[in-house]
Amino acid sequence: MKLDGIIIKGIGGFYYVDVDKKIYECRARGLFRNKKIKPLVGDYATIDVISEKDAQGYVVEIKERHVELIRPNVANVEQVIITMAVKKPNPNYILLDKLIILAESNFLEPIICFNKIELVEKEEIIKIRDIYKEAGYTVVLTSVKENIGIEELKSVMKDHINVFAGPSGVGKSSLTNLLQPGLELKVGEISEKISRGKHTTRHSELIELDFGGFVLDTPGFTSLDLSMINAENLALYYREFNNLTESCKFTDCKHINEPGCAVLKKVENSTISKKRYDSYLYIHNEISSRKERY
Ligand SMILES: Nc1nc2c(ncn2[C@@H]2O[C@H](COP(=O)(O)OP(=O)(O)OP(=O)(O)O)[C@@H](O)[C@H]2O)c(=O)[nH]1
Ligand SMILES: [Mg+2]
Ligand SMILES: [Zn+2]
Missing domain, CATH: 2.40.50.140 (Nucleic acid-binding proteins)
Incomplete structure (x- = not known):
């Protein structure tokens, strides 16, 4: 059969x-x-x-694969839930943007989740949320502690294959436990770097969610390999820059100091967030100055 x-x-x-x-x-x-x-x-x-x-x-x-990731070596993941805490630890925006770039370049949909929102003022959270929302991303605000935003996160993850990414201590395991009671992933463990080999997931495994879909439990999605991203194509992975590139005066515009740059114009009139643009410059510089490995 x-x-x-x-x-x-x-x-x-x-x-x-x-x-x-x-x-x-x-x-x-x-x-x-x-x-x-x-x-x-x-x-x-x-x-x-x-x-x-x-x-x-x-x-x-x-069946034919939609995507295949190399590290971890899994197929058909659709969404990356990029998780940051709004506090404890403070958000790392460069890392957040790098994870978005990693997702975009692998044809995965980045979903941005800010957790621990009960720890800061509402206005501050709205400001952070809007930066990414206006850039074109789905943003979910959650608090595991006060059970906020969990239903919204479920509806975003429902019927998809999801993977969590983000730094240690932001609440990825806590969120997963709340989404799928009975799972009992370890919470508040010492970071993997310190206790390497202990309690860490060894194999990638899909966990079926009762409300529909899967979450990938993986040891692998922590390495930030941007080696296949060139400075020239970096702008492709900034969603809010993407459709502008044709409007730049020069077809090979790097959006740094070129005259007639449509991206720079939008940064000047604040349609593009200065924070996102600064991260673009930072990562562009990091990539351009990286030594070629042979
Ligand atoms: N105040 C507050 N604390 C939270 C919240 N969510 C999780 N925490 C706490 O944050 C700590 C880290 O949570 P984890 O779920 O272990 O974090 P993680 O992202 O899985 O960390 P790693 O497994 O090391 O990558 C724990 O002490 C949690 O109880 C929240 O919404 N608010
Ligand atoms: Mg964890
Ligand atoms: Zn430009």
């Missing part, structure tokens, strides 16, 4: 395939090895069931 599902985990040559919430333990048929295709977590797969009772089968086919 053939069934369609999604690979949620792969360990030791076994693939665990979720078919309407029933998990089948599967091996991949030899044909994958010959074709040099390795099934990945996130792959939509057809399985051939060998035992319905023991929930065992073979993966016989992989």
Whole structure:
């Protein structure tokens, strides 16, 4: 009997395939090895069931991938929930913008989540939110502590494959626990850097959400590899600059000091946030001055 599902985990040559919430333990048929295709977590797969009772089968086919990430090596992730705390720790805007660039360049939709909003004044939060909202991103404001914004976050994540990203201590595990009670991810652990190897997720795994969709539990989405981004294409990953580039006087405009630059004009009249533009300059400079690695 053939069934369609999604690979949620792969360990030791076994693939665990979720078919309407029933998990089948599967091996991949030899044909994958010959074709040099390795099934990945996130792959939509057809399985051939060998035992319905023991929930065992073979993966016989992989559907075409929408995206494939290298680190972690998973398929079909759709959204990155980029999480920052508004306080404790303070937001790191350069990191936030780099994570947006990383998402955009991998064809993932960035969702920006500011957590711990009960810790600062409302006006301050609205100001931060509007910068990203006006740039064209979905922004969700949450507090795990006071249970604010969780329903909105659910509705944004619903029926998608999501992954959380963001610095240590901002509340990613706390949010995931609140979204999916019973999960009990460790909260307030010492950062991975200090306790490397302990309590950390070793394998990427999709966790099915009761309200629909998945969240990827992964050790991998922390490395910020912007090596495939050139200074020339950086502006593509700033959503609010993107549709302007054609309006610049020079087709190869870097939006730094060129005459007739449509981006600079919008920064001057505050239609583009100075904070976002400054981060563009900072990252542009960082990329341009990076040593080429051979
Ligand atoms: N005040 C406040 N504290 C929160 C909130 N959400 C989480 N915290 C606390 O922030 C700390 C860190 O939360 P975690 O969920 O472990 O953070 P994390 O992002 O998973 O951190 P790493 O796993 O190290 O990357 C914990 O002590 C939480 O209780 C919130 O909305 N308000
Ligand atoms: Mg955590
Ligand atoms: Zn320009």
